[in-house]
Amino acid sequence: MNDGASAGGYAGQVLRVDVGGGSSRTERLPGEWIEKYVGGRGFVAKILYDEVPPGTDPLGPLNKVVMAAGPLSGVFLPGSGKTHFGAKSPATGGYGDSNIGGHLSPELKMAGYDVLILEGAAADPVIVVIDDGKVSVRPGGEYWGKGCIEAETALKRDLGEDFEIAVIGPAGENLVRFACISHDFGRQAGRTGIGAVLGSKKVKAIAIRGTHTIPLADPEGLRELGKSMYRACFSKPGFREWTPNGTAGVTDWVNEIGAFPTRNFQTSYFPEYKKINGDRLRADIHLTDKGCMGCPIPCGKYSLAKVAEGQAHVEGPEYETIAMIGGDCCLADINEVGYANYVCDELGLDTISAGNVAAFAMECYERGLLTEEQVGRPIAFGDLPSVLYLFRKIAAREGIGDLLAGGVKAAAEKIGGGSERFAIHVKGLEWTGYESRYAPAMMLSYATADIGAHHNRSWAITFDVARGRGKMEGKPEKVVELQHVRPLFDCLGVCRLQWVEIGFDLEWYERVFPLVTGRKVSWDDLLRVSERVWNLTRAFSIRHVPGWGRAMDRPPARFLEEPVPDGPAKGHLITADQMSELLDNYYALRGWDNNGRPTRGKLEELGLDDVAKHLWG
Amino acid sequence: MRLETKDELCSGCRVCQLVCALENFEQNNPKMGLLRIIGHFPQPGRYEIRVCDQCGACRDACPVEAIYEVDGVLRVDESLCTQCMACVEACPRGVMTTHAALASPKKCILCGACAEYCPTGAIYDADTVAAEDAWRITRGEVARTVGGGLGE
Numbered sequence: 001m002n003d004g005a006s007a008g009g010y011a012g013q014v015l016r017v018d019v020g021g022g023s024s025r026t027e028r029l030p031g032e033w034i035e036k037y038v039g040g041r042g043f044v045a046k047i048l049y050d051e052v053p054p055g056t057d058p059l060g061p062l063n064k065v066v067m068a069a070g071p072l073s074g075v076f077l078p079g080s081g082k083t084h085f086g087a088k089s090p091a092t093g094g095y096g097d098s099n100i101g102g103h104l105s106p107e108l109k110m111a112g113y114d115v116l117i118l119e120g121a122a123a124d125p126v127i128v129v130i131d132d133g134k135v136s137v138r139p140g141g142e143y144w145g146k147g148c149i150e151a152e153t154a155l156k157r158d159l160g161e162d163f164e165i166a167v168i169g170p171a172g173e174n175l176v177r178f179a180c181i182s183h184d185f186g187r188q189a190g191r192t193g194i195g196a197v198l199g200s201k202k203v204k205a206i207a208i209r210g211t212h213t214i215p216l217a218d219p220e221g222l223r224e225l226g227k228s229m230y231r232a233c234f235s236k237p238g239f240r241e242w243t244p245n246g247t248a249g250v251t252d253w254v255n256e257i258g259a260f261p262t263r264n265f266q267t268s269y270f271p272e273y274k275k276i277n278g279d280r281l282r283a284d285i286h287l288t289d290k291g292c293m294g295c296p297i298p299c300g301k302y303s304l305a306k307v308a309e310g311q312a313h314v315e316g317p318e319y320e321t322i323a324m325i326g327g328d329c330c331l332a333d334i335n336e337v338g339y340a341n342y343v344c345d346e347l348g349l350d351t352i353s354a355g356n357v358a359a360f361a362m363e364c365y366e367r368g369l370l371t372e373e374q375v376g377r378p379i380a381f382g383d384l385p386s387v388l389y390l391f392r393k394i395a396a397r398e399g400i401g402d403l404l405a406g407g408v409k410a411a412a413e414k415i416g417g418g419s420e421r422f423a424i425h426v427k428g429l430e431w432t433g434y435e436s437r438y439a440p441a442m443m444l445s446y447a448t449a450d451i452g453a454h455h456n457r458s459w460a461i462t463f464d465v466a467r468g469r470g471k472m473e474g475k476p477e478k479v480v481e482l483q484h485v486r487p488l489f490d491c492l493g494v495c496r497l498q499w500v501e502i503g504f505d506l507e508w509y510e511r512v513f514p515l516v517t518g519r520k521v522s523w524d525d526l527l528r529v530s531e532r533v534w535n536l537t538r539a540f541s542i543r544h545v546p547g548w549g550r551a552m553d554r555p556p557a558r559f560l561e562e563p564v565p566d567g568p569a570k571g572h573l574i575t576a577d578q579m580s581e582l583l584d585n586y587y588a589l590r591g592w593d594n595n596g597r598p599t600r601g602k603l604e605e606l607g608l609d610d611v612a613k614h615l616w617g
Numbered sequence: 618m619r620l621e622t623k624d625e626l627c628s629g630c631r632v633c634q635l636v637c638a639l640e641n642f643e644q645n646n647p648k649m650g651l652l653r654i655i656g657h658f659p660q661p662g663r664y665e666i667r668v669c670d671q672c673g674a675c676r677d678a679c680p681v682e683a684i685y686e687v688d689g690v691l692r693v694d695e696s697l698c699t700q701c702m703a704c705v706e707a708c709p710r711g712v713m714t715t716h717a718a719l720a721s722p723k724k725c726i727l728c729g730a731c732a733e734y735c736p737t738g739a740i741y742d743a744d745t746v747a748a749e750d751a752w753r754i755t756r757g758e759v760a761r762t763v764g765g766g767l768g769e
Contacts (some may be wrong), residue, residue: 074645075645076636076639076645081630103631106647110646110648142664149659153659161656161691161760184658185656185658185659186659211646211648211716211717212646212650212718213644213649213718214646215644215645216645219639219644219645220643222639222645223636223639223640223643225736226635226636226639230632230734230736233736234736252618287629287661287662287663287738288627288628288663288664289623289626290628290629290664291628291629291630291736292630292687293630293631294630294631294632294635294649295628295630295632295736296630296632296736298630298736298737300628302658302662304662313658313659313660313661313662326689334619349654473661530753557628
């Protein structure tokens with residue numbers, strides 16, 4: 001099945017689809033990929049590095065969209081529903097990837113494939129249908145223009161309820177650079193604009209149905225260890241305490257420590273946070289929990305949000321949406337946040353970037369850098385119609401929406417007037433739900449995350465709180481450690497929240513890996529894989545984006561020069577000198593040079609000799 | 618063992634189907650699970666669980682008397698089954714299960730693994746857990762009474 005490199009865990013095949021020509025072909029999953037990159041994010045990074053050369057237009061036909069499962073995806077163990085998408089990012093121009101929960105990767109593996117690669121571009125809208133071994137590229141015009149949820153509903157009606165579907169909305173069709181991919185009525189691969197890459201290929205949807213068994217090296221052993229893993233989750237206090245509110249439950253804590261994005265990150269405390277927290281979500285709008293494949297702690301909260309404009313079923317809002325549309329746009333009503341979440345979901349906008357961009361526009365308007373004439377109406381923080389207006393204009397690329405559809409970095413370059421100081425992004429990717437002026441490890445995490453400002457590579461803010469908010473010592477070490485542990489879950493194809501949120505022990509993964517794959521590898525071996533992938537994605541971006549390095553590993557000026565004005569973090573910031581010192585230590589720990597480039601020695605040590613040649617000749 | 622369900626507790630995670638197929642066929646394949654989870658999305662927004670209640674419609678429909686009862690549990694005698702699929706058509710809950718890799722239609726034999734590993738208490742053994750307690754399991758108000766070591 002796969003060069004004999006693994007006895008189980010992999011379907012053993014890679015599916016390539018030429019969406020323009022409509023043809024597809026199947027390749028054996030290379031054993032080298034399994035050994036050096038494991039799966040998921042590792043496969044995405046390897047494929048993009050090898051097959052998308054520098055100079056490629058992210059929205060041109062030579063970019064590729066990769067969807068990959070990990071060896072643990074779809075297996076009977078906690079949180080096995082994760083899928084990894086990747087492409088050269090239209091938001092940053094560098095390596096882009098985004099993770100999604102639900103049921104896609106299990107279905108892909110049951111259809112016979114670990115990896116799907118979409119190549120080329122269609123002239124007219126298409127859908128890609130994978131039904132076990134039968135692959136087809138079909139006309140998709142009847143779905144084009146529909147919202148994500150509307151289109152998914154129609155596709156399930158037309159193809160069958162048992163298809164798992166990934167779909168883009170109008171934002172993706174219109175090449176908005178923070179367009180997401182949607183699945184299962186409200187889950188998203190939100191970040192880095194991969195929805196726009198699908199849109200550029202005229203691919204409205206990917207529909208998958210599979211019936212094959214996912215091979216296991218030791219089915220009986222896995223069954224028994226899997227049961228133990230579930231029982232271990234059930235016995236954790238967090239199983240009962242964390243699950244009812246899901247990720248929204250962290251809203252109170254983030255405000256209490258002064259790290260909640262508020263008013264376009266002007267401050268880090270939203271006085272009305274108790275109106276949009278997990279308790280309000282659970283009590284006021286929640287209908288049912290919605291879990292990914294194999295999940296014992298479903299964080300998906302399916303809700304019904306009611307506002308003056310109407311009512312909407314929505315999965316969420318989860319914490320990031322509460323932070324970026326709630327706090328950052330100052331919406332102080334869980335119904336309003338939920339409804340705005342729904343509008344983004346239907347349009348196919350990443351709620352994180354969309355909230356950040358809307359907040360940026362509202363601050364520009366307050367400061368007179370955007371006029372009522374330019375915007376088309378008055379806009380204001382705390383006003384739901386303003387926020388919805390901006391989202392809809394962006395998705396349609398109409399008027400002000402066209403200016404904002406490139407994200408805050410591109411918009412600030414056009415608006416000028418010093419707006420780049422409060423365009424809250426790193427490398428063109430909008431910042432997410434943790435204001436970090438009083439959290440050096442978290443600030444360093446955002447500055448150095450491989451896709452731009454994103455929290456999930458290293459959610460180090462708990463370490464800042466535990467170790468001392470103002471302290472710099474030990475912070476780079478923790479960031480490097482987390483940047484290897486957390487993305488490893490994305491290689492394995494499982495969710496990290498069992499570990500992060502309820503304290504499920506990491507040792508389980510080392511124990512379960514050989515039962516699934518037949519390969520005995522240590523946790524340290526797996527971390528080495530993760531470090532290899534981290535260096536590979538860094539090298540990709542260095543080769544694709546001039547200046548990707550130290551000069552771009554930095555937060556916006558607001559965070560380095562304006563102390564937090566109020567709330568629990570009042571008066572704090574991290575200076576440019578402190579940031580520089582954090583980076584010096586971080587690069588040294590990584591074996592990178594002072595400009596943030598992986599050294600030849602480090603790359604060769606990781607078995608990336610070809611990459612070393614590309615970077616150093 | 619008497620399987621009962623609370624749809625409002627189901628999160629659609631399909632742990633029940635995964636463990637069922639492993640328990641009964643040693644296959645990691647939720648499509649072989651002997652119970653169904655049906656999502657009703659985007660509206661009204663809930664999952665529906667269908668488990669076998671041993672109603673006997675399959676036995677009554679079988680023309681060759683291949684389905685027999687032992688201690689209240691209906692089983693398929695594969696040596697008699699002709700794969701006519703009459704039982705599949707007759708099953709009112711759609712849980713007589715067929716799969717290309719399985720020789721004959723399969724049905725639930727009340728092994729109880731689904732109830733034991735359902736993370737939310739949406740499937741439970743009504744012989745040992747009261748309906749109102751199944752609801753309270755997710756709120757941590759009562760200990761699980763099924764399964765080894767799950768309780769407090």
